[in-house]
Amino acid sequence: xxxxxxxxxxxxxxxxxxxxxxxxxxxxxxxxxxxxxxxxxxxxxxxxxxxxxxxxxxxxxxxxxxxxxxxxxxxxxxxxxxxxxxxxxxxxxxxxxxxxxxxxxxxxxxxxxxxxxxxxxxxxxxxxxxxxxxxxxxxxxxxxxxxxxxxxxxxxxxxxxxxxxxxxxxxxxxxxxxxxxxxxxxxxxxxxxxxxxxxxxxxxxxxxxxxxxxxxxxxxxxxxxxxxxxxxxxxxxxxxxxxxxxxxxxxxxxxxxxxxxxxxxxxxxxxxxxxxxxxxxxxxxxxxxxxxxxxxxxxxxxxxxxxxxxxxxxxxxxxxxxxxxxxxxxxxxxxxxxxxxxxxxxxxxxxxxxxxxxxxxxxxxxxxxxxxxxxxxxxxxx
Amino acid sequence: xxxxxxxxxxxxxxxxxxxxxxxxxxxxxxxxxxxxxxxxxxxxxxxxxxxxxxxxxxxxxxxxxxxxxxxxxxxxxxxxxxxxxxxxxxxxxxxxxxxxxxxxxxxxxxxxxxxxxxxxxxxxxxxxxxxxxxxxxxxxxxxxxxxxxxxxxxxxxxxxxxxxxxxxxxxxxxxxxxxxxxxxxxxxxxxxxxxxxxxxxxxxxxxxxxxxxxxxxxxxxxxxxxxxxxxxxxxxxxxxxxxxxxxxxxxxxxxxxxxxxxxxxxxxxxxxxxxxxxxxxxxxxxxxxxxxxxxxxxxxxxxxxxxxxxxxxxxxxxxxxxxxxxxxxxxxxxxxxxxxxxxxxxxxxxxxxxxxxxxxxxxxxxxxxxxxxxxxxxxx
Numbered sequence: 041x042x043x044x045x046x047x048x049x050x051x052x053x054x055x056x057x058x059x060x061x062x063x064x065x066x067x068x069x070x071x072x073x074x075x076x077x078x079x080x081x082x083x084x085x086x087x088x089x090x091x092x093x094x095x096x097x098x099x100x101x102x103x104x105x106x107x108x109x110x111x112x113x114x115x116x117x118x119x120x121x122x123x124x125x126x127x128x129x130x131x132x133x134x135x136x137x138x139x140x141x142x143x144x145x146x147x148x149x150x151x152x153x154x155x156x157x158x159x160x161x162x163x164x165x166x167x168x169x170x171x172x173x174x175x176x177x178x179x180x181x182x183x184x185x186x187x188x189x190x191x192x193x194x195x196x197x198x199x200x201x202x203x204x205x206x207x208x209x210x211x212x213x214x215x216x217x218x219x220x221x222x223x224x225x226x227x228x229x230x231x232x233x234x235x236x237x238x239x240x241x242x243x244x245x246x247x248x249x250x251x252x253x254x255x256x257x258x259x260x261x262x263x264x265x266x267x268x269x270x271x272x273x274x275x276x277x278x279x280x281x282x283x284x285x286x287x288x289x290x291x292x293x294x295x296x297x298x299x300x301x302x303x304x305x306x307x308x309x310x311x312x313x314x315x316x317x318x319x320x321x322x323x324x325x326x327x328x329x330x331x332x333x334x335x336x337x338x339x340x341x342x343x344x345x346x347x348x349x350x351x352x353x354x355x356x357x358x359x360x361x362x363x364x365x366x367x368x369x370x371x372x373x374x375x376x377x378x379x380x381x382x383x384x385x386x387x388x389x390x391x392x393x394x395x396x397x398x399x400x401x402x403x404x405x406x407x408x409x410x411x412x413x414x415x416x417x418x419x420x421x422x
Numbered sequence: 423x424x425x426x427x428x429x430x431x432x433x434x435x436x437x438x439x440x441x442x443x444x445x446x447x448x449x450x451x452x453x454x455x456x457x458x459x460x461x462x463x464x465x466x467x468x469x470x471x472x473x474x475x476x477x478x479x480x481x482x483x484x485x486x487x488x489x490x491x492x493x494x495x496x497x498x499x500x501x502x503x504x505x506x507x508x509x510x511x512x513x514x515x516x517x518x519x520x521x522x523x524x525x526x527x528x529x530x531x532x533x534x535x536x537x538x539x540x541x542x543x544x545x546x547x548x549x550x551x552x553x554x555x556x557x558x559x560x561x562x563x564x565x566x567x568x569x570x571x572x573x574x575x576x577x578x579x580x581x582x583x584x585x586x587x588x589x590x591x592x593x594x595x596x597x598x599x600x601x602x603x604x605x606x607x608x609x610x611x612x613x614x615x616x617x618x619x620x621x622x623x624x625x626x627x628x629x630x631x632x633x634x635x636x637x638x639x640x641x642x643x644x645x646x647x648x649x650x651x652x653x654x655x656x657x658x659x660x661x662x663x664x665x666x667x668x669x670x671x672x673x674x675x676x677x678x679x680x681x682x683x684x685x686x687x688x689x690x691x692x693x694x695x696x697x698x699x700x701x702x703x704x705x706x707x708x709x710x711x712x713x714x715x716x717x718x719x720x721x722x723x724x725x726x727x728x729x730x731x732x733x734x735x736x737x738x739x740x741x742x743x744x745x746x747x748x749x750x751x752x753x754x755x756x757x758x759x760x761x762x763x764x765x766x767x768x769x770x771x772x773x774x775x776x777x778x779x780x781x782x783x784x785x786x787x788x789x790x791x792x793x794x795x796x797x798x799x800x801x802x
Contacts, residue, residue, distance in 0.1 A: 165598025165712070167605065218545030225547060229605050231708040237701045248701065255720040255727050257705045319628070321617045325637045328611040332545065340635045347635050 045306055047368065048181035049113050049299050050276075051291060052103035053284055054094055054174040055124055055418075056141055058134040063411040065141050065172075066133055067097035067150040091127070095157045095171055097150040100124065100135075106181070110296040110370035117288050122422045136414040137291075138386060139174050139209035139223035139283035142394075142407040146172040146213070167230060173209065173223040176284035178295045179276035180302045185242035188270040188277050191305045193238040194315040198301055199267050199281045200326035200339060201357050204350050205294055205377065206282035207334040208386035214407060216394065220334035220387040221283050224327070227265075232258075235320050235327060236266040245270065267327075277302060281327075286386035286417045293376035300361040300368060307364065318342050334387055335380075351381050390414070427567060427686055429679055429748070431493050432485035432559035432656065433671070436664060437504050438521055440514040445791040447524035447552070448513060450532045451504055453479075455642070462507070465530040475503045485559040485656040490679075490750045494672045501668065501801045517798040518766060519554055519589030519603035519663030522774075522787040526552045526593070547610060553603040556586065556662040558675050560682045563655045565622040571685045572648050572657055573618050574695045578681055579647050579661055580706035580719060581737050584730050585674050585757060586662040587714040588766035588794075594787060596774065600714030600767040603663050604707070607645070612638070615700055615707060616646040625650065657682065666766050666797035673757040676750040681737070683744035698722050714767055715760075731761050770794065 059066040072091050092101040102124055104116040121135075128135045146169055151157050161168040182188040207220035219225065228234045239245040252258045261272030267281035279298050285291040308314055326339045330350070338347040358365075358377060365374050383389070393413045397406035439449035439462070450463045451471070460479040461468040470476070478500045487493045501517075508515040524531060526549055534551045562568040587600035599605065608614045619625040632638045641652035647661035659678055665671045688694055702722055709717045715734065718727040738745075738754065745754050773793045777786035 163712075166592070166595065166602070167597075167599070212546070215546065219547070222546065225609050228608070231704060232701075237699055248699065251702065251722070251725060252705065254725050255705075255722075256718070257720070319617060321612070321628070322631070324611060325632065325635075332543075340637070342631075345631060345634060 042184040042187050045187065045302060046181040046183060047299055047303055048106045048108055048179075048276075049110065049295055050104045050106050050179040051113065051117055051295055052101060052177040052179075053117075053120070053137060053291070054099055054101045054176070056136040056138065056174060057098050057100055057128060058136050058411060058415060060132065060134050063143075063408045065096075065098035065144040065149065068131065068133060069093045069097045069100055069152055071131065072100055072127060091124070093152040093154055093157070095152060095160060095168065097152045098144070099152075099174060106179075110292065110299065110368065110373045113295060114292045114373060117292055118422050121288050121418065125419060125422065134415045135418055136411065137174070137208075137284050137286050137288075137418040138390070138414050139207075139221065140212050140226075141172065142211040142390070142410045142414075143214035144172070146170045164230065170226055170229065173226050174284050175223070175227075175280060176206070176282045176291060178279040178282065178298050179271065179274060180279070180299050181275060182270075182277045182302060183275045185270065187306065187309065189239050189242050189245050190309065190314075191277060191302055192236060192268050192270065193317050194305055195268060195277075195301060196235050196320070196323050197315060197318055197342075198357060199235065199279075200323065200330035201350070201354050202279065202294060202298065203281050203283070203327065204330040204335050204337075204339070204385075205297075205354060205380055206285050206290070206385060207331070207388075208283040208286055208390070210387040210391050211394075211407065211410065214403065216391065216400070219332050220385070221331040223283055224331040230265060232263065233265045234267060235323055236268065237320060238317055242270075283386070286389075286414055287420055288418075289376050289421060290380055290386075292373050293380070296365070296368070296370040296373045297358070297361070297377060300364040300370065300374065301357075303364040303368060304361045316343070334385055336388075354381060386414075386417070389417070425563065426690075427560075427562040427564065427682075428488065429683055430485040430488050430561040430656075431490070431675060431679060432483050432487070432654065433493065433497060433675060434479075434483045434557040434559075435497075435500070435517065435671075436554040436556075438516040438518065438554060439508050439511070440516050440521075440791060440795060442512065442514050445788045447521045447531065450534065450554075451507075452534065458642075463532045465532050471507070472503075475500070475507065478503060483557075483559070485561040485654050490672065490676055490748070490753055493675065494668065494753070497671065498668055498801050501798070505799055505801065514795045515798055516791065516794045517554070517664045517666045518770070518794045519587070519601060520592050521552065522591035522770070522790045523594040524552060526550050544610065550606060550609065553589070553606050554664040555603065555607070555660060556664050556671060556674075558659040558662065558678050559651060559654055559656040560659070560679055561654065561656045562682065562686070565650070567686060567689065568650050568655075568657050569619050569622050569625055570689055570694075571682055572616065572650065573697060574685050575648060575657075575681060576615050576700070576703050577695060577698060577722075578737060579615060580703065580710040581730070581734050582659070582674065582678065582681075583661050583663075583707065583710040584715045584719075584734060584765070585677070585760055586665050586670070586765065587710075588663040588665055588770070590767045590771050591774070591787065591790065594783065596771070596780070599712050600716075600765070601663050601711045604661065604711045610645055612643065613645045614647060615703055616648065617700060618697065663766075666794050668801060669753075669756045670760055670765070672753050673760065676745065676748070676753040677738065677741060677757065680741040680744040680748055680750065680754070683748060684741050687744070696723065714765060716764075716768075734761055766794065766797070769797075
């Protein structure tokens with residue numbers, strides 16, 4: 041008998057460090073790292089709590105501790121954002137949570153002066169330099185490794201739905217891309233990204249990773265960057281598909297939904313059932329639609345073989361996991377998703393602000409207004 | 423017992439027409455997505471090609487030629503005709519996967535023909551696709567054999583890509599890669615290495631489902647590195663960068679044909695090259711894009727990385743009996759020169775560095791254009 045998953049929950053976020061004058065990204069991570077407040081200890085076996093550098097020096101990563109309820113997660117995430125705002129404010133800087141900066145160009149960006157990152161750039165060249173993108177990773181505690189793989193296979197189906205709820209990267213290098221999550225496009229230029237393949241067991245997955253290590257493709261499992269993966273160190277399933285939510289509240293809601301989905305998959309399994317596993321290339325069609333149209337589009341219900349409005353499909357998903365939401369006591373937090381469905385995601389609001397400020401005809405001003413809007417919204421409620 | 427495939431060949435190329443003053447890209451010769459007519463495409467629209475060139479390009483695209491020498495002759499004739507067209511307009515012609523410095527953001531850049539119907543649908547992703555590929559058709563009349571070969575041949579695609587790389591520069595920068603075109607192309611949905619299909623009917627079901635749910639308008643909107651062609655009874659290999667030198671192209675065509683013959687023959691003997699997960703093959707594809715022939719590829723049977731050059735030579739050895747049977751030894755032998763001396767990507771980078779590289783980017787990239795043009799227009 042498999043051990044039921046603990047369903048603990050945690051979030052890692054990658055934030056933009058913003059210069060309030062120019063509204064450009066500001067390379068500042070080394071200063072953060074060297075500050076007393078930035079250096080927080082890493083607790084063994086838990087998500088890292090403390091400022092971490094990322095590839096670009098204008099990026100800062102923070103993770104909540106392992107939380108045992110969504111309410112706890114909410115408190116931790118809001119505290120984390122408050123802490124990073126404080127750290128930035130002390131140096132006259134601001135923080136924004138969005139998966140791309142509206143106009144800062146990747147060419148001008150400093151790479152974090154740590155070997156891990158200079159190596160990444162050496163290995164991936166221009167591809168790595170372009171990775172000026174900011175993600176949000178949700179961890180859900182799944183201790184049984186075979187169930188983690190089983191769940192990874194089936195949960196792929198819901199990843200486009202999750203992405204549609206979180207899009208926050210409609211702009212890239214000063215252009216309106218026409219897509220809702222341009223980050224997803226940029227990120228998939230790296231190898232080992234996007235939707236994973238299916239694996240028949242943990243042993244099969246482990247063997248896959250070992251092969252990549254043995255043949256010098258990767259040093260270890262941390263270099264597998266799929267939209268969902270069993271974490272290489274923590275006993276979690278890690279969801280990397282979302283854009284980072286500008287509102288902390290939205291991030292908590294999405295994390296709560298992911299937790300409920302995993303609980304639901306477990307429940308199905310317990311009853312000798314499973315969500316169907318669809319071909320990767322079919323799920324990829326929905327992912328493409330999600331990153332392009334966000335909530336405004338249609339996705340495919342592959343059971344019905346029909347296109348359905350994405351909003352409706354997300355509502356259906358919420359109903360499917362309704363029981364789990366009650367069991368997990370995350371009703372209040374998940375309710376926020378209905379607001380997202382009504383008001384749209386960060387991407388939708390960014391485009392709205394951009395248009396209100398003159399859009400393409402007044403590009404420079406309009407994009408600055410988007411940055412201001414992002415900084416404001418990132419701080420909402422903290 | 424199904425008939426053995428005819429292995430007839432077809433080839434499609436996309437050409438850059440270059441302004442001799444600025445060395446920038448002015449026109450593209452490509453096919454429209456709508457009716458697959460070859461056209462001369464500028465930023466302000468399409469000009470039909472002469473009936474002669476249209477006929478040549480259409481004929482050469484369909485897999486009807488069994489003799490490689492004949493194919494080569496037809497390809498040279500086609501390139502000559504394109505050359506003449508360019509010269510009539512006081513322009514130059516180039517064959518490479520990307521233009522070294524043309525930027526898709528410039529307002530007077532032509533939009534790529536192949537994806538025009540999906541511009542609206544693809545947005546920024548499609549606009550960026552200022553890329554040029556070679557498509558090689560090998561006729562396999564039995565659909566079950568075609569799907570089988572498609573599954574198996576995925577393993578060899580990275581090896582084959584290393585022979586054609588010609589897109590190290592993009593928008594005025596050295597990307598550090600050998601085939602940046604491959605990266606750009608994979609931004610499209612339904613691109614890259616295909617998934618496994620158990621049978622033609624599974625493939626058919628996949629296509630029908632995508633059409634029914636309005637993911638695609640037709641089978642032609644599937645842009646994998648290798649695909650069953652929607653019209654011809656052929657497998658179409660779409661992963662190659664455009665190559666400036668005709669002998670390189672013909673060598674690659676010959677290998678693709680011989681590898682296909684080999685896999686078909688294995689099938690008849692109840693043997694298959696092993697099927698590896700797509701995720702593993704993609705590691706090799708990435709290495710091919712990044713390092714080309716200079717890198718290491720993985721031999722997944724041995725679970726070891728080996729120099730790409732050694733593995734490509736090994737592939738040529740494996741295909742050798744079929745090369746002999748098809749009588750294409752001379753054409754394939756040229757590839758040993760490519761393996762030794764490198765591809766267009768290597769030559770382009772060499773020219774770039776000889777002309778000062780990053781410290782003299784503008785001049786150096788113009789020199790790169792000149793070198794590609796010179797290699798391409800030799801057929802004139």
